[in-house]
Amino acid sequence: MENRSFRRMGRTVGVVGLGAWQLGADWGEVSEADAHATLQAAVDAGVTFIDTADVYGDGRSEQIVGSFVKDKPQLTVATKMGRRMAQEVANYSLDNFRAWNDRSRANLGVDTLDLVQLHCPPTPVFSSDAVYDALDLMVSEKRIAAYGVSVEKVSEALAATARPNVSSVQIILNAFRLKPLEQVLPAALSAGVGIIARVPLASGLLSGRYDSNTQFADNDHRNFNRHGEAFDVGETFSGVDFETGLEAVRRLKPLVPAGATMAQFALRWIIDQPGVTVVIPGARNPQQAAANAAAASLAPLPASTLDAVKTVYDELIRPQVHDRW
Known part of the structure; x- marks a missing residue:
């Protein structure tokens, strides 16, 4: 698998990771x-970057990842903090950072976390000198090796990229979310900030496996968060109306290279965007993990295909999402 660099972290990772x-x-x-x-199938396929968060299953994901990566120093594990309390600026304090950090270090079974990201905090947090000072202090204390941010909005990404010690920006980027291509990726590339592309398959819509009759479990966010009932609606189907997304996928399918799946095509599209460091598709079974990793082996998509993706976006998706995030 191709490796790309987090320049400010001094680490390289496989271009396809695992969410x-x-x-x-x-x-x-x-x-x-x-x-x-x-996890094992992903690593066997060349994945070296795993992304989790303290709030996923209230620590269950961190614990599972921690038990797996023990004695695997070749893997880079990123986690996130900040969503276990009310989303208020005052809660983003050094004392809370240390408490959240202690819990994640225990869950993951390490003294120093590879990468800690603020988990989509309120917008004013991205402009707070005190927040970055606290994170810098935690690096000096060797609690964390590096820090980054996970964002909802382009403006938040740009504010973080301008900070000298931010190592990474995690942002929604897929064929249904093209806005980051305009400013965020060029700014990150220039500054040496890594880009972690999340929600790469638009919560599975871009896998091409769904239709109007698809049903999701009651405890699946694709059922309970379609209108933002639990968290930002942009995290579910990238904020795109389900039926609109299905129509967009129908128009994109003829662009898929022979021998590739729709999901692999969607991942390859992200890999081909200048400035992307790693894309982090999720997987619920070994087959999905291996298939996602195989997207790194596809040939780069031709310019005509990239143009066609943009046309579908402009005609169907742009009116719903471009001005929101």
């Missing part, structure tokens, strides 16, 4: 044995 939200909660049930098998 571990599915292994914690909100995507239906995944047993611990299945979670470990999924």
Whole structure:
């Protein structure tokens, strides 16, 4: 698998990683044995970057990842903090950071976390000198090796990228979310900030496996968060109306290269965007993990295909999402 660099971290990772939200909660049930098998399949396929968060299953995802990565120093594990309390600026304090950090270090079984990301905090947090000072202090204390941010909005990404010690920005980027291509990726590339592309398959819509009759479990966010009832609606189907997304997928399918799946095509599209460091599709079983990793082996998509993706976006998706995030 191709490797790319987090320049400010001094680490390289496989361009396809693994998002571990599915292994914690909100995507239906995944047993611990299945979670470990999924992680192993990803690593066997060349994955070296795993992304989790303290809030996924209230720590379950971190614990599963921690038990798996023990004695695997070649893997980089990123986690997130900040969603276990009310989303108020005052809660983003050094004392709370240390408490959240202690819990994640215990869950993951390490003294120093590879990468800790603020987990989509309120917008004013991204402009707070005190927040970055606290994070810098935690690096000096060797609690964390590096820090980054996970964002909802382009403006938040740009504010974080301008900070000298931010190592990474995690942002929704897929064929249904093109806005980051305009400013965020060029700014990150220039500054040496890594880009972690999340929700790469638009919560599965871009896998091409769904239709109007698809049903999701009661404990699956694709059922209970379609209108933002639990968290930002942009995290579910990238904020795109389900039926509109299905129509967009129907128009994109003829662009898929021979021998590739729709999901692999969607992942390859992200890999081809200048500035992307790693894309983090989730997986609930070993087959999905291996298939996702195989997207790195596809040939780069031709310019005509990239143009066609943009046309579908402009005609169907742009009116719903472009001005929101």
